[in-house]
């Protein structure tokens with residue numbers, strides 16, 4: 742019952758995340774005006790705005806202009822519902838429930854925006870650092886771990902960015918990635934921040950390898966690091982501590 746509630750709540754929030762994903766990179770307000778068809782501009786009525794269901798009934802097309810509605814919309818809604826169920830199952834009714842839900846939402850928005858626009862908006866990463874640090878005062882990972890996580894996350898990637906520019910004489914990763922990893926460190930602490938970075942690097946290398954084999958990328962191609970950080974950060978925020986404990990057991 743609780744998980745069903747989480748899923749339904751996730752679908753509705755996912756619908757709002759779609760608004761953020763579309764409007765934040767375009768510097769539009771996320772609360773006003775009402776949603777419009779991005780092709781013909783007609784205002785979308787409530788029954789066209791029901792998560793997933795409307796997309797299925799309209800068969801992915803606008804009722805007026807017939808233009809295709811991106812599959813990304815229902816996808817974001819379903820993924821958000823999935824994340825909500827997973828977070829609710831992992832943390833139950835605790836302080837970590839709202840904190841990790843918020844974190845998951847931020848990661849989903851950053852994932853898609855970085856994929857589509859190659860930017861990570863300050864409107865999310867900067868408040869994210871502050872909220873993550875504030876939340877660590879009342880819940881895991883505790884303020885010390887969170888503070889070290891934010892500083893180390895930002896510092897580590899700054900160093901990589903600086904080194905890459907020195908060697909290759911071009912910008913390899915943006916300052917957005919730096920702020921995003923600082924935010925991940927603030928929410929999850931330094932251990933899970935490192936685990937996220939390792940996971941994202943593996944995922945990124947794997948994707949680059951596959952793309953290069955398929956002839957869709959070369960050594961000069963840029964991959965959105967923020968997207969991979971987000972994909973790694975969500976599972977790490979759920980089961981990362983188990984992984985860290987298992988790893989640490991080898992050294993005891």
Ligand SMILES: [Zn+2]
Pocket residue numbers: 778779780781782783803804805806807808
């Ligand atoms: Zn339309």
